[in-house]
Amino acid sequence: MKTSPLFERAKKNIQEFVTLAIGHQPDQPALLVFDEQSPLAKLLAEAYRLVLPDVKALNFDQVSPEEIFVEVNVLAPKNLVILVQSTSFRLNEFRFRIELFNRALKVIEHPHLSRIRAEEFSSYVEALAYDPAYYRSVGPRLKQRIDRARHIEVICDGTSLIYDTPFEEARLNIGDYSRMKNIGGQFPIGEVFTEPKAIDRVNGKINLFAFGNQDFSVYAVEEPFSALIENGVLVDAPDAPTAFKAVLEEIRFHEEKVWLRELGFGLNKAFTRENRVSDIGAYERMCGVHLSLGAKHSIYRKPGFPKKNRFHVDVFGAVDRVEIDGEIVYRQDRYTL
Incomplete structure (x- = not known):
């Protein structure tokens, strides 16, 4: 070559x-x-x-x-x-x-x-660039705050999504495997993720700018659209594109409700709202906030959710800032920790 x-x-x-x-x-x-x-x-x-x-x-x-x-x-x-x-x-x-x-x-x-x-x-x-000073400082600090959190607010332009609940232990994907059974995984890396212990205590609205389409590609829109969450369920997205509504229809057909499960914080600064890649699995590391729609989550098992579920669809928030117990941890596309 x-x-x-x-x-x-x-x-x-x-x-x-x-x-x-x-x-x-x-x-x-x-x-x-x-x-x-x-x-x-x-x-x-x-x-x-x-x-x-x-x-x-x-x-x-x-x-x-x-x-x-x-x-x-x-x-x-x-x-x-x-x-x-x-x-x-x-x-x-x-x-x-x-x-x-x-x-x-x-x-x-x-x-x-x-x-x-x-x-x-x-x-x-x-x-693929690896900055250990960044990943191994911001990642653990974010995890520490999530693990002790009682309240997280995800704030967009004119909307806020409120998590009024403690959280499951946050997982790190930061290139530090010293305390892990397995070494390695899917690359690129850069993520801290969790989910609420009480999923039904998530309410509000969030503005979305991209989502995983039915062909596992990233579908992005120029103008973000809002999604309404009630008791942990996405109940409406009136201004969403047809492709997103098709995703919701398919989830509802198989699982009845569109649950909001994972709360993910991507750390990879190479991926932004404007600087995207088409593969949803790679873009999930985007520096910002992503959530998952659907009842499926292989890490966190919950009573009332069958072991085998079908959908885990990543969606990406057009987020202005994130507050954990009143502390701003993310603002203007960067972490403040």
């Missing part, structure tokens, strides 16, 4: 997060499983091969699942596996990443790269 500023930036960012976040050194065993079905997958795979010159590289489309598992079986716990995927690799009934974590392997996963448009490549690559 010919060098370019984008490629050089990808190499630099990969080298930094592989070393600083994952704790992997170039001379340690590593396996790269990749495909070449999208330009971004090709770029990232080549960057990994240059950053880790001794990595064992397998093209997913040119080998069998058995051949991949032969290489996985050679690895010892704490060795690294990198998955660069235009879609999402499936080798058995379980997600490949879960299988690798069960073997105590470190994992870096880049799924659904084919959803990223060419004009978004630079934003995605920039989102």
Whole structure:
């Protein structure tokens, strides 16, 4: 691959997060499983091969699942596996990443790269930059305040969404795995998320500027629209685009109500309201507030919510500020902690 500023930036960012976040050194065993079905997958795979010159590289489309598992079986716990995927690799009934974590392997996963448009490549690559001083200070401070919170207010232009309840223990996705069972996960990183202990004590309005569409792409609007929340349920969004109303109709058809569950704080400064990527899983790290619609949440299990639910749809708030127990923690697109 010919060098370019984008490629050089990808190499630099990969080298930094592989070393600083994952704790992997170039001379340690590593396996790269990749495909070449999208330009971004090709770029990232080549960057990994240059950053880790001794990595064992397998093209997913040119080998069998058995051949991949032969290489996985050679690895010892704490060795690294990198998955660069235009879609999402499936080798058995379980997600490949879960299988690798069960073997105590470190994992870096880049799924659904084919959803990223060419004009978004630079934003995605920039989102891979790892600033430990930022992530490992803002993330824990935010978690500390969430874990002791009794009241959170999400304030938009002319609206506010009020959480009058304590919260579940916040989870961190900040590239610090020192207290975690698994090392790694989906990249880019940068998020603190929680959900209210009493979902029915969430009321008010929030202005939304983007949401996950039915094809898992990010659907953004020029003018935010408001959504009315009553007792933890989205009951109305009169000015929403037709695509959003279709999402609500599908959720209601299968789950009757549109529950508001996750409250997420994205930390990744490469993604903003204006600077987006099309893949919802990547854009979820956007520096700002996102919520989830639907009864599904794999981390927080609640009485009254069946174990198997269908929908977890990310929506993004056009938020002016966030107050936790009266303290401003987010304002003007930045955290104030």
